[in-house]
Every structure is written in structure tokens, then in C-alpha cells.
Amino acid sequence: MTTDRAKEKAKALLLPLAVLLAFEAWARATHLQSDSLAPPSEIIMALAGAFADFSILTATRDTLFSAFAGLAIGTVIGLALGIAFGISDTLNRLMEVTVEAVRPIPSIALLPIALIALGFGYRMEIVIVAFACVWPILILSRAAVRSIEPRLMEVSRALRLPAAQRVWKIIIPAALPRIFVAFRLSAGIALIVAVTVEIAINPLGLGAGIMLAQQALRPDLMLAYLVWIGAIGYALNILLVVAQHRLFGRAALSGDSA
Amino acid sequence: MNRNATVWLWRAASFAVAASFIALWQLIANLKLVSPVFLPGPDRAWTSLVRGFSNGDLGNKLAGTLEHMAYGWLAASIAGIAIGAIIGSSRIMRTYVAPSLEFLRPLPVSAIIPVAIAMLGLTQAMALFVIAFGAIWPIMLATIHGFAAVEPRLYEVARSLQMSRLAVIFKVALPSASPDILAGMRLSLTVALILSVVCEILAGLDGLGHWVLLSARAFRSADLFAGVILLGLTGYVTSVAMSMAEHRLLAWQAAQR
Numbered sequence: 001m002t003t004d005r006a007k008e009k010a011k012a013l014l015l016p017l018a019v020l021l022a023f024e025a026w027a028r029a030t031h032l033q034s035d036s037l038a039p040p041s042e043i044i045m046a047l048a049g050a051f052a053d054f055s056i057l058t059a060t061r062d063t064l065f066s067a068f069a070g071l072a073i074g075t076v077i078g079l080a081l082g083i084a085f086g087i088s089d090t091l092n093r094l095m096e097v098t099v100e101a102v103r104p105i106p107s108i109a110l111l112p113i114a115l116i117a118l119g120f121g122y123r124m125e126i127v128i129v130a131f132a133c134v135w136p137i138l139i140l141s142r143a144a145v146r147s148i149e150p151r152l153m154e155v156s157r158a159l160r161l162p163a164a165q166r167v168w169k170i171i172i173p174a175a176l177p178r179i180f181v182a183f184r185l186s187a188g189i190a191l192i193v194a195v196t197v198e199i200a201i202n203p204l205g206l207g208a209g210i211m212l213a214q215q216a217l218r219p220d221l222m223l224a225y226l227v228w229i230g231a232i233g234y235a236l237n238i239l240l241v242v243a244q245h246r247l248f249g250r251a252a253l254s255g256d257s258a
Numbered sequence: 259m260n261r262n263a264t265v266w267l268w269r270a271a272s273f274a275v276a277a278s279f280i281a282l283w284q285l286i287a288n289l290k291l292v293s294p295v296f297l298p299g300p301d302r303a304w305t306s307l308v309r310g311f312s313n314g315d316l317g318n319k320l321a322g323t324l325e326h327m328a329y330g331w332l333a334a335s336i337a338g339i340a341i342g343a344i345i346g347s348s349r350i351m352r353t354y355v356a357p358s359l360e361f362l363r364p365l366p367v368s369a370i371i372p373v374a375i376a377m378l379g380l381t382q383a384m385a386l387f388v389i390a391f392g393a394i395w396p397i398m399l400a401t402i403h404g405f406a407a408v409e410p411r412l413y414e415v416a417r418s419l420q421m422s423r424l425a426v427i428f429k430v431a432l433p434s435a436s437p438d439i440l441a442g443m444r445l446s447l448t449v450a451l452i453l454s455v456v457c458e459i460l461a462g463l464d465g466l467g468h469w470v471l472l473s474a475r476a477f478r479s480a481d482l483f484a485g486v487i488l489l490g491l492t493g494y495v496t497s498v499a500m501s502m503a504e505h506r507l508l509a510w511q512a513a514q515r
Contacts, residue, residue: 008353011354012357014351015358016358016361036377065352093268093272094271095272096269096272097272097276098272101490102490104490104493104494104497105486105489106452106455106490106493107452108455108456108459109467110475110486111459111470112473113296113474113483113484113486116295116479192328192366192368195368196452197368199368199371200368200460201471207368208368211372216375217376219376222376223373225368225371226365226372226373229365229369230364230365233364234361234365236364
């Protein structure tokens with residue numbers, strides 16, 4: 001069983017390795033001179049260099065700080081609205097048009113508004129990330145609250161729990177596995193939006209780093225940033241998937257289809 | 259009939275709530291609680307929207323954005339379904355190629371923009387490449403997934419009928435994977451819109467992204483809000499159109515169940 005899985009993994013690694021080797025060989029054979037490509041060995045050297053002078057670490061910290069701050073704010077707002085809409089059908093129906101009118105605005109379109117209101121820096125990036133994260137959390141937590149076993153709600157009514165306790169003791173624990181799925185999705189979105197804002201305009205973090213490397217005609221450094229951004233995206237995803245399985249086991253899987 | 263009436267009543271109430279939010283926005287703007295440099299009232303945004311359309315400026319920008327989005331998305335759809343079908347219909351490709359694609363999936367696609375700029379410059383081609391590259395992932399992965407999830411008995415039937423591989427793809431796999439593929443295409447639509455705006459901002463291409471950025475730089479907040487409203491409307495209309503298309507195209511499946 002384990003050898004089979006190891007074999008599968010080895011097969012999966014074959015293609016990327018072959019591509020990298022072929023590219024390295026081709027770049028050496030042709031003495032590649034390019035503003036947009038660099039052989040893998042140079043990319044690794046550039047990545048090591050960026051680690052050695054801490055520039056990529058500072059950039060990572062800035063990006064992750066903005067992404068997580070925005071994610072936290074977006075989660076709190078999205079969860080509050082999602083739970084409220086999930087509990088009260090009246091509220092949900094009354095707000096429907098408003099939500100549907102604001103939700104389709106692409107988060108990046110808010111960039112110029114945030115720019116003139118807040119200027120460059122962390123704050124405008126955090127606001128845009130938060131806006132992008134609110135919607136998936138709102139929609140999925142609303143669905144999660146609605147799908148709570150009705151008998152649980154009856155119990156809470158029979159116990160005459162006050163509203164705050166009902167939310168805290170019954171609704172959040174019951175809906176938590178599916179809320180975590182929403183959180184996982186939003187974390188991915190947060191990173192994407194943060195990097196996108198930095199690439200488009202904000203002069204900080206990994207996005208600004210990769211743009212700077214491009215403008216300095218350093219393809220090795222640019223691709224090193226690209227690889228690093230990809231690695232962070234991958235690691236974040238793995239981390240959250242593992243956390244989901246550890247925390248909720250099978251319970252979370254039911255929410256994945258939502 | 260009665261149920262219909264209550265549905266409409268709720269809708270009307272919901273519109274009234276939305277209208278009162280707009281009224282609140284107007285009130286805040288009128289009282290100048292937020293500086294009018296940042297926040298125009300809905301009246302000014304509307305005037306700007308009407309003016310922009312009547313002199314053709316805004317219409318052109320909207321057309322530019324729609325064009326970027328449509329070309330990139332269509333290219334991504336065709337290539338994504340084709341590549342997805344090739345990978346999904348072959349066991350060898352599924353073991354050797356699909357994991358690499360899954361590995362690349364969490365990469366924030368906008369990070370490819372600097373690479374595309376280095377290769378293609380600040381051009382229309384760069385924008386199309388970036389949009390297509392970003393939009394292809396959901397479609398391609400959905401197609402692979404859809405092909406892998408086809409009811410195995412259908413493949414057995416195809417084999418016993420001695421259908422060729424192409425015939426299997428077109429007559430068995432594609433139809434049965436179509437819900438997955440359409441869901442992927444819907445996701446891609448949002449990606450395409452966002453990347454269009456980003457590319458327009460970066461490369462100064464004709465489009466709403468460029469328009470909102472210029473308006474922001476010149477502190478013309480009414481024009482800026484008009485642009486953002488149009489972008490929201492674009493997102494909404496395209497997603498509604500996609501739902502309708504999905505509904506139409508999958509009607510045969512709903513009937514089957």
C-alpha cells in the first residue's frame with residue numbers, strides 16, 4: 001500500500017523533474033540570454049540570494065500580514081452577517097437585493113477607491129482583501145447555519161437560551177466544520193488578492209518584489225519570486241487541508257461539496 | 259398565485275431596503291460626513307455615468323474590458339476543455355501530468371503578470387495571455403475531474419460498441435462531464451474579469467480598469483464610482499448569463515433524473 005503510494009508520488013514528480021532538466025540543458029546549450037527566462041540553477045541561486053539578504057523574507061512578512069489581517073476582518077464580518085442571515089429568514093430576504101448588488105463587484109475594482117481614500121500601504125490592501133473574503137464566508141456560513149439539524153434549534157428554544165448563547169453554544173459548534181471549509185477557501189483568496197494588489201499598484205510585499213525584479217531585468221530573481229509565491233500558496237493550502245482533517249475529520253467532508 | 263404574490267412582495271421589500279441604503283449613502287454625501295473628494299453621492303455618480311455614456315467615453319471603456327474578458331475567456335475555454343479532455347481521457351496522462359497541474363493550482367495567477375510583461379511587453383497580447391492563463395485552470399481541472407468521474411459502465415458500453423477514442427470523448431465523456439465543465443467556466447468568468455481589470459491598470463490598455471485608475475489619480479471620484487458600478491454590473495450580468503446558459507445546456511440532464 002505505502003509502496004504503491006510512493007510509486008504514484010514518484011510518477012507524479014517525473015514530469016516536473018524532466019521539464020526542469022530539459023530546460024536547464026537547453027539554456028546551457030544555447031547560452032540563453034533573455035529578459036524573461038532563466039535556467040533553474042540560476043533561479044535557485046537568486047532565491048538563495050534573496051533569502052540571504054532577507055529581502056524575500058521581509059516581502060513575505062508584508063504580504064502575509066496584509067493577507068491575514070484582511071482575512072481576519074473579512075471572516076468576522078462575513079461570519080456575523082452569514083449567521084444573522086442564516087438565523088433570520090426575514091433579514092436574509094430583506095437584504096437579498098443589496099447583497100446581490102454589491103457581491104459581484106470584482107474586489108480589484110475597489111483598488112482605486114481604496115487608493116484615494118487610504119493611500120498606498122497596508123491599510124488599503126487589507127480593506128480590499130477583507131472585501132474579497134467577506135462573500136465566500138457569508139454565503140457558506142449562511143448555508144451552514146441553515147442546514148443545522150432543526151432539533152438542535154428546538155433544544156435551544158426549549159432551554160430558553162438567550163440569543164447570544166444560542167449562537168455561541170449551538171449554532172457555531174454545529175456549523176463549524178463547514179465554516180472552516182469557507183475559511184480555507186477565503187484564505188486562498190486572501191493570498192491571491194494580496195499579491196494581485198501588490199502587483200497592480202501597492203509598493204510592498206511579494207507582488208511588488210516580483211514587479212521590481214521584472215523592471216530591473218532580473219529574470220532569475222523574478223522567477224525565484226514566482227516559485228516562492230507558488231510555494232507559499234501551496235504550503236498554505238496544505239496547512240489548511242491538514243488542519244481541517246485534524247480538527248473535524250469526516251465532518252468537514254460533507255461541507256466540501258457546498 | 260398567492261405564493262407568487264408573497265415572493266414579489268419580498269422582492270419589493272428587498273429592493274426598498276437596497277433603495278434606503280442608497281438614500282443613506284446620499285445623506286452621508288450631502289452632509290459631507292465623508293469628504294466629497296473620496297465619496298460622491300449617488301446623484302453625482304449617476305450623472306457621471308449618464309455623461310460618460312452619452313459622450314461615448316464610458317461605452318468604449320466598457321467595450322474594451324468586455325473584449326479583453328471575452329477573448330481571454332473563450333481562448334481559455336477552448337484550450338482548457340481540449341487539454342482537459344486529452345489528459346482526462348488517458349490513464350497515463352492522469353498519473354503523470356495531472357498531479358503537476360494540481361500542484362500549480364494554488365499559485366496566485368496574477369504572479370504570472372510580471373513574467374508575461376517581460377515576454378510580451380505592456381501590450382494587448384500580454385493581457386490576453388494573462389487572462390487566458392488565469393482562466394484556463396478552473397476549466398481544465400474541472401474537465402479532468404469530470405472525465406475521471408464518468409460512470410465506468412458508460413465507458414464499458416463504449417468499448418463494447420468499439421467506439422473510437424474521439425467518439426468516446428465527444429459522445430460519452432464530454433456530455434457527462436458537462437456540468438463540471440460549465441461550473442469551471444463560470445468560475446473562470448470571474449477570474450477573467452479581475453485579470454482584465456488588473457492588466458488594464460498595469461498596461462494602460464483601453465478599458466474600465468484604466469478608466470477607474472485615471473479617475474482616481476485625478477481625484478474625479480464621481481467618474482471613479484461610475485466605473486466601479488459598471489464593473490459590478492459587468493460581473494453581475496455575465497454571471498447571470500452564465501447561469502442561464504448552464505440551465506439551458508443542462509436541461510436534458512435535469513429531465514433525465
